[in-house]
Amino acid sequence: MAESVTVRAPCSTANLGPGFDVFGLALDAYYDEIRLRKEGKGITIQSSSPIPLQPEKNSAGLVVREMSKKFKIKSAITMKIKKGVPAGFGIGSSAASAAAAAVAFNSLFELNLDSNTLVQFAGIGEMASAGSIHYDNVAASVLGGFVIVRTNPLDVISIDPPKDLVLCVAIPKITVPQNKTKVSRSVLPQQIKLSDHVENLANAAVITAGFMKKDVNLIGRSIRDIIVEPARQHLIPGFNKVKTNALAAGASGVTISGAGPSIIAFTSKSADPRKICKAMERGFAFAKTKCTTIVCKPSKGASVI
Numbered sequence: 655m656a657e658s659v660t661v662r663a664p665c666s667t668a669n670l671g672p673g674f675d676v677f678g679l680a681l682d683a684y685y686d687e688i689r690l691r692k693e694g695k696g697i698t699i700q701s702s703s704p705i706p707l708q709p710e711k712n713s714a715g716l717v718v719r720e721m722s723k724k725f726k727i728k729s730a731i732t733m734k735i736k737k738g739v740p741a742g743f744g745i746g747s748s749a750a751s752a753a754a755a756a757v758a759f760n761s762l763f764e765l766n767l768d769s770n771t772l773v774q775f776a777g778i779g780e781m782a783s784a785g786s787i788h789y790d791n792v793a794a795s796v797l798g799g800f801v802i803v804r805t806n807p808l809d810v811i812s813i814d815p816p817k818d819l820v821l822c823v824a825i826p827k828i829t830v831p832q833n834k835t836k837v838s839r840s841v842l843p844q845q846i847k848l849s850d851h852v853e854n855l856a857n858a859a860v861i862t863a864g865f866m867k868k869d870v871n872l873i874g875r876s877i878r879d880i881i882v883e884p885a886r887q888h889l890i891p892g893f894n895k896v897k898t899n900a901l902a903a904g905a906s907g908v909t910i911s912g913a914g915p916s917i918i919a920f921t922s923k924s925a926d927p928r929k930i931c932k933a934m935e936r937g938f939a940f941a942k943t944k945c946t947t948i949v950c951k952p953s954k955g956a957s958v959i
């Protein structure tokens with residue numbers, strides 16, 4: 655058995671509009687790297703990034719603690735977390751760490767767990783950041799590509815995205831509250847109209863078909879969410895302007911990435927992604943908000959390096 659293992663896991667976008675709490679897509683924009691080593695005392699976390707170092711408050715630490723308990727592993731573990739994914743911007747930062755931790759633990763202790771089980775453990779890590787278990791971001795980070803998560807019972811389906819799918823992500827430079835996920839859930843409607851549900855469901859179904867048929871345009875024009883996005887958009891300065899600008903610049907679909915505040919545009923290689931990014935930057939500038947934009951593609955899942 656190896657004494658240490660290092661795993662790299664990608665960031666991700668969740669929801670993709672109408673797939674609230676169900677869809678995820680791994681992105682090759684940023685990666686977290688976690689090294690697990692059998693040394694030290696108990697579970698120790700080292701990181702130079704501003705994340706909690708207590709195992710139960712850290713998404714990766716919580717995963718390692720739960721997996722140690724479940725598999726009755728008594729070994730001391732020192733975890734070194736190199737954060738590449740900016741935290742709190744809706745691109746699955748805590749999930750990338752949780753996914754890397756689950757995959758690393760599985761490899762270090764040669765557990766041979768299947769992907770559903772890895773996602774299940776990684777999802778527990780989200781308790782540390784969001785206060786509840788959820789699987790959309792971690793499933794994307796573990797498996798890569800486009801994922802569909804059905805929670806009850808847990809089923810994780812992964813589909814290879816079309817090769818020409820390109821994403822433009824705009825990350826606004828705003829201070830996000832510590833409890834951002836809670837705040838962005840608190841604004842959601844408790845009840846929705848049946849006709850709204852039908853419209854979102856149809857869009858979500860067509861997104862899945864778009865991934866299966868490798869049709870970027872079909873995916874893009876189905877990224878339309880009339881339930882969650884309207885309720886949340888006021889939390890993002892300039893949202894409407896960013897969205898309209900990106901669509902005018904050639905994006906086929908635009909929505910909030912996860913719980914925000916990042917905004918993601920779907921397009922293909924044949925459009926001009928840099929032009930879309932510039933248009934999104936102008937949209938945020940309209941609301942006197944600076945942003946970082948990045949052009950990226952779907953990523954592979956977490957892997958040992």
Ligand code: ADP
Pocket residue numbers: 704705706711712713714735737740741742743744745746747748749751752782783784832835912913914
């Ligand atoms: P987002 O999905 O928007 O990136 P997260 O779910 O990653 O947001 O939540 C970020 C919060 O999670 C931060 O407050 C951060 O302190 C906390 N957190 C706990 N563990 C980690 C970790 N290993 N990496 C990143 N953030 C973590």
